[in-house]
Amino acid sequence: MNHGTALLWKRRALSSLSATRRGLPKEKMSENGIMSRAKVLTIDTMNPTVKKVEYAVRGPIVQRAVELERELSEGMKKPFAEVIKANIGDAHAMGQQPITFFRQVLALCSYPELLSDSTFPEDAKSRACRILQSCGGNSMGAYSASQGIDSVRQDVARYIERRDGGVACDPDNIYLTTGASDGIVKTTSSPRGASGQRADVGLQEFKNKTMLKLLVCGEGTTRTGVMIPIPQYPLYSAALAELGAVQIDYFLNEEKCWSLDITELQRAVNEARQYCNPRALCIINPGNPTGQVQSRQCIEDVIRFAAKERLFLMADEVYQDNVYAEGCQFHSFKKVLFEMGPEYAETVELASFHSTSKCYMGECGFRGGYMEIINMDDEVKDQLTKLLSVRLCPPVPGQALMDLVVNPPQPGEPSYGSFIKERTATLSALAEKAKLTEQVLNTVQGISCNPVQGAMYSFPRITIPEKAVKEATEKGQQPDMFYCMKMLEETGICLVPGSGFGQKDGTYHFRMTILPPTDKLKILLNKVKEFHQRFTQQYS
Amino acid sequence: MNHGTALLWKRRALSSLSATRRGLPKEKMSENGIMSRAKVLTIDTMNPTVKKVEYAVRGPIVQRAVELERELSEGMKKPFAEVIKANIGDAHAMGQQPITFFRQVLALCSYPELLSDSTFPEDAKSRACRILQSCGGNSMGAYSASQGIDSVRQDVARYIERRDGGVACDPDNIYLTTGASDGIVKTTSSPRGASGQRADVGLQEFKNKTMLKLLVCGEGTTRTGVMIPIPQYPLYSAALAELGAVQIDYFLNEEKCWSLDITELQRAVNEARQYCNPRALCIINPGNPTGQVQSRQCIEDVIRFAAKERLFLMADEVYQDNVYAEGCQFHSFKKVLFEMGPEYAETVELASFHSTSKCYMGECGFRGGYMEIINMDDEVKDQLTKLLSVRLCPPVPGQALMDLVVNPPQPGEPSYGSFIKERTATLSALAEKAKLTEQVLNTVQGISCNPVQGAMYSFPRITIPEKAVKEATEKGQQPDMFYCMKMLEETGICLVPGSGFGQKDGTYHFRMTILPPTDKLKILLNKVKEFHQRFTQQYS
Known part of the structure; x- marks a missing residue:
């Protein structure tokens, strides 16, 4: 036995020793003579949280x-x-049929040779050119900036300004995202919930999770708690479970058309302060699964509550164009916040979310979306930007689609009539x-x-x-x-x-x-x- | 003061009390009379791992x-x-220019009215029809199945069979993914590394992280350890850091053209067994950043090593078409595994990864990719499938592109010549x-x-x-x-x-x-x- 072989045998012995020490199942010979090994990954040895x-x-x-x-x-x-x-x-x-203009532009961006096709309207072509000029090598196949394509973020900012009656929006506060997952999951052993029922939780692939990830810290009674509505479109709770944050349930009032009641928010946060550190409040407006549209007064009250209790606001506003009931109107948290004057507008931290998946376009498969952040601490914003760099970029076709949603055909443009x-x-x-x-x-x-x-x-x-x-x-x-x-x-x-x-x-x-x-x-x-x-x- | 107001004041007192208890900064009046609140989220109160x-x-x-x-x-x-x-x-x-055929099909899928455009080749149209027929409502705007579109997974399976000289591939083992991030990040306080240097780590948005998430468990010396090459294209290490798994470095041999040396693997795993539970071995072939292409013999040795040490193999094979050097050839881990006979083919657990971002197509922006799993325990596979349901689906345009990569124009089809x-x-x-x-x-x-x-x-x-x-x-x-x-x-x-x-x-x-x-x-x-x-x- 030469030195190399001796070393090898020694190592084998060592390795088999440590396997025995750990009580791992050993190899055994099966009937057909094949060495049958216990699997590395089994239901008993896998990640228990999954x-x-x-x-x-x-x-x-x-x-x-x-x-x-x-x-x-x-x-x-x-x-x-x-x-x-x-x-x-x-x-x-x-x-439901896609919006023709959106798909024309996406086809043009996918295969720019079509730009010389006279059957495509000029406004579709000019939108496609603008998007392609913002892409590396003029191709949707290039990575974009991690925060999203610059020109798309500019268009999002202008859209928000129009929507909010002129309240300023800085493109630097816009982060393009990978859509919004509609998945619903639940943890059988739930974090502490108000009702003791199984916590039914969901996950939004990127947007809320990234925000929540920034917020989570502490252990035991200082562990970050996040308030979510019940019933909820379960955006946050799977992320909370995954991040080990504490889910704080607040109940919507079914008797009052699923409205949000500040007294209930107060009850929930007071109780939660006994066992965790409440740091964020999630709102879904219009509501999913409950369909309610919050009044302006309610939103003001929520903002005051968040300021008083020092909670980071997360407003899921992906259904902002889906308002049907007479007398109901969508008010963005951003707009109301800014109308409440500098005491709130300059202090309350807010992240709001939108996506291409719902409203009138319903383009779920493209996974497009954006997040706007308000009053975020500059150093934290740097950390957010850094964290996003890791995943490189959201899918570029989804970014292009988001651009079209926030910058649709305008009066006077050839596609305006059919779009409307x-x-x-x-x-x-x-x-x-x-x-x-x-x-x-x-x-x-x-x-x-x-x-x-x-x-x-x-x-x-x-x-x-x-x-x-x-x-x-x-x-x-x-x-x-x-x-x-x-x-x-x-x-x-x-x-x-x-x-x-x-x-x-x-x-x-x-x-x-x-x-x-x-x-x-x-x-x-x-x-x-x-x-x-x-x-x-x-x-x- | 009525009851409601009294209650409100009591609550305010309570809440301000708890804020004081926690040593949180109190509100203060700034010079312009605006109540200045300390931010909820600051560099000091944010998630320390981020x-x-x-x-x-x-x-x-x-x-x-x-x-x-x-x-x-x-x-x-x-x-x-x-x-x-x-x-x-x-x-x-x-x-680099995109492949014309790929972009034609994507344009057709985006805007199916083009199916009646006679300038598009028939094979592009038939591919587009096949993809659209597999989409809900025949639209790329619908969510796909969480595991990916059925017909795309079938095409991936047939591609793998052709690539691997007929080794069978079950579409049920194929999971479509959200591309592969090329981001590189590093943790300043690294998990235990062999050299004590800062661990430079990266993240692949979905694929490896999901696999790793399944593998991570244990605490202290039983904590899951994962072996990664150094230098690495840092796929795994950010995910490892995020999941709290232990990074086990094995060094590639620069003197031997960055080849992988089994002796070094053995050293790394032996040392690691002192402080963690090594459960997975990551391989990048062809290598990033090192560019080496592993020999068939090396791959066999790695598989034997993984079997002996009971490690789950993760093979990053996204550069499988990028082989340039004379005498070098890409061998998939799957193929070599199956050629080693049932002792290995029926026992060694393997996940292999591919993407649309590299090779000759270089379509990074679309975020397309797939993962094949071999010999995964059935119950664990159910858990994987379940976990993927949460994010709903990978971007559908990326899935369509992945389909084209694995099912390009064939001899006799009109686009074959230009594609080649x-x-x-x-x-x-x-x-x-x-x-x-x-x-x-x-x-x-x-x-x-x-x-x-x-x-x-x-x-x-x-x-x-x-x-x-x-x-x-x-x-x-x-x-x-x-x-x-x-x-x-x-x-x-x-x-x-x-x-x-x-x-x-x-x-x-x-x-x-x-x-x-x-x-x-x-x-x-x-x-x-x-x-x-x-x-x-x-x-x-």
């Missing part, structure tokens, strides 16, 4: 819906002819469907639906008979999961149970998008109605 | 390069006429530039450059005179950062110092892309040569 994550919008209900679609396509007989997925805010999947026509048609149809959904659901005994003032969802409360609650509990299911699963099997309609968003103990809901085309939505609502009546009868 | 992150590729050097560009455009006089950014693998920004011509031109030019770079750099005394066998970078070793090292140290700079910064100021050439990738103590390097057009590259290399001679003279 195991805690559960998901609702793409959870068991959706998995079963996909199965049912396959079974139908294989000719299996079902009590329905098609599966209707009303579980997710995916407008194009429900047949398409946008109006989509938003009017959504408004009509919001009303229709509320009206039909409220005709059903045992279903009670608040007005869908904005966003894209109804979140009706449903009465589930005791007998059904008992059967669900025996099956280890949430009662509204049991209800939704049964509806799927019997009608082909795919909804998300309220337990996927959080709700007051003992209440049950489901979230249903208002996105299917009107004809289909009518059929869907009638089926829901019939199902609910049948279900109630069966379990009474 | 502060530890530093970045090199887009760090101070690049910031200065951007400043210089602005100064030049404002007419300021400099010793150079333009800034040349050779710091980042951003092919299109360096003038364009691909060959790009790869031949890269091969020529790889050779040119090595040759010119090796003519300079004090610069020694290994052959650029593959990838897109040279990573030459540079001799820095003692006097310069001393001056850099006095400035608190790494000597190669000092060198590169000086080069930028004097020549306009933007490179990344070797300390941004990790290197043996006392050695210095820089990374330079071979991407500039040949004419420009020649100028650049000559300027580097002249600068090095001047620098050496100045500090001798």
Whole structure:
């Protein structure tokens, strides 16, 4: 045995010794003579926090819906002819058409040879040229600056100024992002929640998580706490769980049209100060899944509360163009903040978020979005910019799309007419469907639906008979999961149970998008109605 | 004072009490009468781990390069006429043209009205139709399945089978991803590294991080350790730092053309077993920043080592089409694993990664990529799938592009000729530039450059005179950062110092892309040569 081999054997012995020390399973010979090794990565040896994550919008209900679609396509007989997925805010999947102008510009940016094609309108070409001139090598295939393409951030800033009646916006405060994930997950062992229920949590791939990451610190009772609404579009809670921050639930008032009540915010923060350090307050306006649109007065109150309690405000405003109810209007947190005078405008820290995925465009697949930050400490801003450099850049086609959303055709430009026509048609149809959904659901005994003032969802409360609650509990299911699963099997309609968003103990809901085309939505609502009546009868 | 107001005051008192308890700064009146509040988020109260992150590729050097560009455009006089950014693998920004066929299909997918345009080739149209038919509502604006579009994953699987000479690939093992970030960051307080130097770390936005997240567990000496090469394209280390995993450095052998030496792997893992639980081994082949292409024998040895030491293999193979040196060939870890027979093929756990950002296409901005997993435990795979559902889906245009990369025009199709011509031109030019770079750099005394066998970078070793090292140290700079910064100021050439990738103590390097057009590259290399001679003279 030469020196090298001896060394090798010594090392092997060492390595096998340490494996034994750790109690690792040893290699063993299987029947076919193959050395069978225990896997490195098993359910028992994997990251325990990952195991805690559960998901609702793409959870068991959706998995079963996909199965049912396959079974139908294989000719299996079902009590329905098609599966209707009303579980997710995916407008194009429900047949909504993209805005022609946006897609023309994206085609031009993808394949600039089309710039010499006379069938494309001049305003589409000039937008495409502006975007391409801001790209390295005039190509969407180049990385952009980490914060996003300069000219796009300038356009976003101008859009915000127009939207907010002239309140100034600095492009340096704009960060382009990778869209907004609509995923819903829940942790089975939740951070301390107000109701003791399972915390239902979600994740937005980038935007909120990055902001939250900056905020999280401390241990034990000084650990960062973040206030989120219940029910929530669960943007923050998966990120909170992942970051080990404390989730502080505040409940929206279902009896008052899911409005936000400062007294409830105060209760939540007071209780939370016993076990953590509340540092941020998340607001979703218009609300998801609840559809409420906050009044100007409410927003002022929230800002005063945040100032008083020293909370960093995070305003999710991705549904800012989805306001349907008469008397309701979207007010941005930024605008209200600046109208409250320098005491607030110069002190309250705010991050607000927007995306290309919702509103009239519904372009989820492109993963475009932006974040505006206000009153952020300069050194922290440097840290944010630095942190973003690590991921290099958001997808450039999504950045281009975001640019078009904030800089659409203007009066006098050739595409203005068709743009306005398409946008109006989509938003009017959504408004009509919001009303229709509320009206039909409220005709059903045992279903009670608040007005869908904005966003894209109804979140009706449903009465589930005791007998059904008992059967669900025996099956280890949430009662509204049991209800939704049964509806799927019997009608082909795919909804998300309220337990996927959080709700007051003992209440049950489901979230249903208002996105299917009107004809289909009518059929869907009638089926829901019939199902609910049948279900109630069966379990009474 | 009514009850409500009393309650409010009580709460205010309570809240102000708790603020005092925490030692938080109180509100104070500023001179202009505005209540000045201490910010919620300051450099002192932010997440401390974020502060530890530093970045090199887009760090101070690049910031200065951007400043210089602005100064030049404002007419300021400099010793150079333009800034040349050779710091980042951003092919299109360096003038590389996209593949026409790819961009035609993307334009068709973006704006399907073009399907009736007779100037587009039929094969581009049929590809676009296939992609759109797999999208919800036939629109790239719809969310895809979380794992990626089914038909794209099928195409990826067939590509892998062709690449690997028929070794089977199951589309269920393919996960589409959000590209690969090229960002480089470093932690100033590094996890335990072999050399004690600052750990220079990077992050790949999604792919590796998700895999690593599954692997991380344990505390103290049972904490998960992950082996990464030094120098590295720092994919893993930022993720490791973020996840709190232990970084285990293994050094590539510069004297042997940056080859990977099993003895060194063994040393690293043996030492690491004293303070952590090594569970994964990361390999970059072809290498970044080092450009080496691993031999089949080396890959076999690595696989045997991983099996023996029970390590999960992570193979970064994003440069699989970037192989230039004669006698070098790309061998995928998957193929070699399967050729080693069932003892390995059925046991060794492997994740391999590819992207649209490199090779002949260089489409960084679209953020497309995929991951293949082999021998992953079924329960863990379910957890992975679940985890991915949370972010909903990778950008759909990037998925479409990935599909085109794995399913390019075939012989007999109308676009085949032009595709082959364009691909060959790009790869031949890269091969020529790889050779040119090595040759010119090796003519300079004090610069020694290994052959650029593959990838897109040279990573030459540079001799820095003692006097310069001393001056850099006095400035608190790494000597190669000092060198590169000086080069930028004097020549306009933007490179990344070797300390941004990790290197043996006392050695210095820089990374330079071979991407500039040949004419420009020649100028650049000559300027580097002249600068090095001047620098050496100045500090001798």
